Amino acid sequence: MSGQVRLIVEGSTAQVTLSNPAKFNAMSRAMWRELRQVFTGLQRSTEVRAVLVAGEGGHFCAGGDIAEYTDFRFHSEGLRDFHESDVWGGLSAMQDCELPIVAQIEGNCMGAGVEIASCCDIRIAGQGALFGAPIAKLGFPMAPREAELVAREAGLATARQMLLEAAVLDAGTLLARGFLHTVVADAEVPAETLSRVQRITRLAPQAARLNKQMLRALAQGRTAETLLPTAYDYADSAEHREGIAAFLAKRAPHF
Structure with a gap:
């Protein structure tokens, strides 16, 4: 098993860390299942008031763990189970969580990373962050529920560009298009994100x-x-x- 989703709760703040640093935090099947468990638990919390989602080691999430794909992608039942149970299970748990979720986006934010960021309420990114879903290079489309999520949050024009051109867009472009709320210098991203989370925890x-x-x-x-x-x-x-x-x-x- 590669990677994990770590949860640390300090007072009224929860930090969820996507950790698969050797692969820029690409999401394995196990990590999708852990993401679901973490956010299902956070939804039941009576102490936590805000959630910070970040990746380990200077990257948010570089997509899915492609090394696993040959195990299930080449037959429709296995592929459906992956997207509808594992991936959508994690994403829907994030969307169902009624705690404010703030994304700390650094480095690569690709494919699965864009989907996870789309489930966050506030998105803070560094100037050097890069966004895309270049899965056309791998020969497959985005799953329907995931495409609907990205198109709603990033905009249909941006989704088209990411999926049809395999375009990789910078943080300034995503800020101008309304996907990001704030872009700061790369070194300032952790402090800015934590500041936003702490502001939320003081509210009702x-x-x-x-x-x-x-x-x-x-x-x-x-x-x-x-x-x-x-x-x-x-x-x-x-x-x-x-x-x-x-x-x-x-x-x-x-x-």
């Missing part, structure tokens, strides 16, 4: 979960009107009362 955790539930529902095609029956159930919650009271008292809230 209930509001974060409710916002993520709402945004997920809207992304899935539900209308705002369908959300109205329960939209204001938080009215009498302790966090709501504390936030308003703190503002009126001109003090920091205690969430």
Whole structure:
């Protein structure tokens, strides 16, 4: 087995590290399964308020672990199981997690890396980061659910360029197209990402979960009107009362 997905929880922050450094953190099948387990567990956490996702050793994720591909890619049932169970299992667990997720993107962010980054709420990248999904060079397309995810988050034009041209795009381009939220000098990426995560942990955790539930529902095609029956159930919650009271008292809230 190559690679692992490591989880470290410190106080209200969880750090998830993609670790397969000999292959620029390419995702093995085992790593996809571990990613699912990690985020399923984080969704149940009552202590964690924000998640930082990073790769080990100066790269985010260079794609899938191609060394494993001959084991399952050449028959449709095995290929379907890989994409629909392993890969989509990990990605859907990230999307279902109602904690804010911040991506620390350094170096290579290719294929699976773009997909994992697409599941994050805030994406911080270094100036030297590179993005793409050049799988046409390997003779296969992106799986449907994964393509839908990337097209929604990176934009259809960007998805077309990555998939049809096997284009590799720089961080400035992805910032201009709205996929990235911030681009900083490569050396500043860890500090900037941690700063964003710490800012989130000081905010109301209930509001974060409710916002993520709402945004997920809207992304899935539900209308705002369908959300109205329960939209204001938080009215009498302790966090709501504390936030308003703190503002009126001109003090920091205690969430």
